Amino acid sequence: MKYSLTSLAPVAVFVGTVAGAPMVNGNCKVVADTSGAVVPGNGSFEAYTDPSGPLLQAAKQASAPAGYKTLFSKDIGASRQSGYLTYRLLDGPTYDVEQCAAHCNSHADCQSFNIFFERDPKFDHDANPGCEDMTPVTNVKCALFSEDLLTNKANNDKQYDGPNNTGFVNVQVGSSGYVKVSELESRPVSHYKGALQNYGSATELGNKAIKDDASYITYKSLNDPTFAVAECAKACTQQQGCVFFNTYTLLANGVSQGPKCALFNQASDASKAVNEGYGHLGDSYTIENSVSYALEQ
Structure with a gap:
């Protein structure tokens, strides 16, 4: 089932840059691919991890798709374990577990999948050297695994794109793990x-x-x-x-x-x-x- 964020209570949608972040400069040209999901509140790390925010609420409404059972549902933390195959950026802004399951079903070795929202930079910093714009976008990602997921391995919760914990902060929220039913x-x-x-x-x-x-x-x-x-x-x-x-x-x-x-x-x-x-x-x-x-x- 698809869980659209627009069906939840209205939220303040972020449309500018995070407070204190530099505005777009001439080095920021290549926009990264995005699912286009809502950016919660002011787009900060705290807004993304807010238990009452639209992202975590959408994830909590999800249920296992046909042919799968739920292994875990966490506010913060994507799976990081053995058996990782690949990931897919979901097409559309919804928390679409059926679409993620379809990706798993189409992969010969896929046994389970992890779906989550991720706070990513609007501009691809690798493709835009010198770009300091910190505007966030929200992606819905689907990671595929050849093994059953372990709850205690869903601990990939934060990354920085700069040295010594600096730069843009990625965070994974609304993380759910599903495994194929035997x-x-x-x-x-x-x-x-x-x-x-x-x-x-x-x-x-x-x-x-x-x-x-x-x-x-x-x-x-x-x-x-x-x-x-x-x-x-x-x-x-x-x-x-x-x-x-x-x-x-x-x-x-x-x-x-x-x-x-x-x-x-x-x-x-x-x-x-x-x-x-x-x-x-x-x-x-x-x-x-x-x-x-x-x-x-």
Whole structure:
């Protein structure tokens, strides 16, 4: 959904230079590309980071687009972490999560995205040597990542274009992170019935995995999250003595490590779903999208 700033309460729109900043001079000629979003208040750093201002209010109205779930929503701070692919300057002044999702969907490696407002200089200072004009513009930016975003890595909040923290101040506000919903999570379990002809109905286990040492056989890492259930069912069928399996997504510090498949020689019910993850060498491993099937006798 698009969130237009013009639909919010009226605000004083900045049209000149920030108080105390030099006016446009002869060296300021090349105007940078911009989304054209509203400049809040007097265009200062404080106006951009005002929780009651139009930018943060627009971001707070946003919701996850189709096929995605929300990972975080922050007043200040864009994502800065591994898996970064590229960014897009959104076309138009609105906080358009669908447009950002479309960019992610069109990139073969994109798993998640971060959308935010950014305070940028009107004039491209790299293309305008000697330009001292500090007039701000507001861009809506969309950063794409090949990994799940981590909330604690959304800490890229301020930059200066001059040495020793001088010059124009960039700031990222209204930052939201979204990740693609896994195939197992987005489709009903009935979608896999064709591959599970010899198995009974699914038992949804949420964020817990089966723990039954007495009947445990082995586990496998699966290749394709899209067909995790069917692939695990096939592994169970091919494993001597297997009559029950549990497939789930393993996460390390919130980042998906892919689907896993645990095989058992006895069926268990949800009361055995007590494995919520573990810690190892300072890393936290957790579970999501857990589901189990038993072979019909």
